[in-house]
Amino acid sequence: MRGKSWNRIVVDARACTENYRFLQSLAGSVPVLAMVKADAYGHGMVYTARAFAEGGCRHFGVAELSEGVALRASGVAGQIIVSIGFAAEEASLFFDYALTPVICTPVHAAALEREAAKRDTTIDVHLKINTGMGRLGLLPEEVKDFAEAVEQYPHLRIAGAMSHFPEADTPGAASTLAALDRFQPLRQWLRQRYNAVCHIANSAALFNHPEAYCDMVRAGIALYGYHPAGEAGREMSGFADRLVPAMRFSSRILQVKEYPQGTTISYGCTFVTPKKMKIAVIPVGYEDGLDRLRSNGGVVLVGGKRVPICGRICMNMSMLDVSELSAVAVGDEVVLLGRQQDEMISADEIAAETGTISYEVLCRFGHMNNHFSE
Numbered sequence: 001m002r003g004k005s006w007n008r009i010v011v012d013a014r015a016c017t018e019n020y021r022f023l024q025s026l027a028g029s030v031p032v033l034a035m036v037k038a039d040a041y042g043h044g045m046v047y048t049a050r051a052f053a054e055g056g057c058r059h060f061g062v063a064e065l066s067e068g069v070a071l072r073a074s075g076v077a078g079q080i081i082v083s084i085g086f087a088a089e090e091a092s093l094f095f096d097y098a099l100t101p102v103i104c105t106p107v108h109a110a111a112l113e114r115e116a117a118k119r120d121t122t123i124d125v126h127l128k129i130n131t132g133m134g135r136l137g138l139l140p141e142e143v144k145d146f147a148e149a150v151e152q153y154p155h156l157r158i159a160g161a162m163s164h165f166p167e168a169d170t171p172g173a174a175s176t177l178a179a180l181d182r183f184q185p186l187r188q189w190l191r192q193r194y195n196a197v198c199h200i201a202n203s204a205a206l207f208n209h210p211e212a213y214c215d216m217v218r219a220g221i222a223l224y225g226y227h228p229a230g231e232a233g234r235e236m237s238g239f240a241d242r243l244v245p246a247m248r249f250s251s252r253i254l255q256v257k258e259y260p261q262g263t264t265i266s267y268g269c270t271f272v273t274p275k276k277m278k279i280a281v282i283p284v285g286y287e288d289g290l291d292r293l294r295s296n297g298g299v300v301l302v303g304g305k306r307v308p309i310c311g312r313i314c315m316n317m318s319m320l321d322v323s324e325l326s327a328v329a330v331g332d333e334v335v336l337l338g339r340q341q342d343e344m345i346s347a348d349e350i351a352a353e354t355g356t357i358s359y360e361v362l363c364r365f366g367h368m369n370n371h372f373s374e
């Protein structure tokens with residue numbers, strides 16, 4: 001490829017496969033569905049879905065219909081569950097691409113019934129139940145009426161039902177127990193009446209709440225090598241090194257220069273060299289997902305050492321204080337996320353700096369860099 005960027009996201013497919021195998025070993029005989037929404041949390045949806053399939057994964061979850069279409073079109077086999085709503089006039093895509101819709105409104109049920117009848121076929125649907133997340137879904141007391149209404153449609157089959165925990169990353173949280181108390185009786189009814197596959201557990205519940213595995217577990221963040229409760233959660237989990245972070249983000253040094261004391265660095269002149277300093281420039285800025293809040297605060301790796309970002313992070317460039325490094329040259333590798341020699345910067349570390357969670361750090365790096373390499 002000509003004009004290649006120095007900024008590269010590399011996703012370790014083997015780490016993805018091994019993370020999947022590990023999570024499946026925790027879940028035992030309950031299948032683990034891989035959540036690959038949001039371009040697999042920035043890791044590349046098709047690429048990682050193949051890695052999970054390699055580990056035995058046969059169930060995938062996406063948020064939007066367009067994601068499901070792209071995943072199926074890539075040739076991925078198995079079940080693909082589309083968990084958020086869709087425009088009724090696009091119902092035909094669920095049939096064309098063999099996708100499983102999750103529904104909680106009469107409009108969606110009717111649209112799918114119409115399309116199925118037209119094609120003289122049937123379609124499996126999952127119901128979405130709100131047990132405390134306060135997002136999409138039927139209230140527990142609405143489930144039976146809705147299910148019985150769907151039953152009236154000869155071309156729809158209730159094959160499953162899902163819910164989602166708001167707080168499973170806090171072990172023993174009252175909201176988790178309350179959600180399970182609401183879900184379990186419905187599950188019993190849905191299983192008895194429709195033999196429905198019921199699922200509520202995310203990565204956090206996979207680690208903290210075995211009683212919530214039900215008939216399937218939906219794992220997301222842990223597949224990409226992170227614990228839902230961050231670094232502290234990883235340490236407490238007892239399997240710190242079984243989750244292998246899959247994403248690495250690297251770049252290269254564009255320029256190295258020595259500046260005298262009193263030189264201002266970057267927009268706003270927020271950094272002034274307190275002494276003679278060696279400053280490196282990298283072609284990474286906030287457009288690449290390097291959060292501008294990390295100006296004069298973040299660190300990156302050069303030559304296996306942590307070096308500070310100095311001055312404001314620009315749109316496409318940032319400056320590093322490399323005064324402590326004896327040998328540093330144009331073209332040297334810089335690591336913004338992941339390992340370099342004995343040092344490592346994790347998405348949890350970055351998230352702690354900017355007051356967010358690893359999920360967002362990974363999505364942003366992934367989405368803002370289309371320079372993937374395998």
Ligand SMILES: *Cc1c(COP(=O)(O)O)cnc(C)c1O
Nearest residue numbers: 035164202203218219220221228
């Ligand atoms: C994203 C998502 C998951 C996965 O959550 P993790 O915390 O990443 O394991 C599970 N279920 C639903 C409905 C989701 O949207």
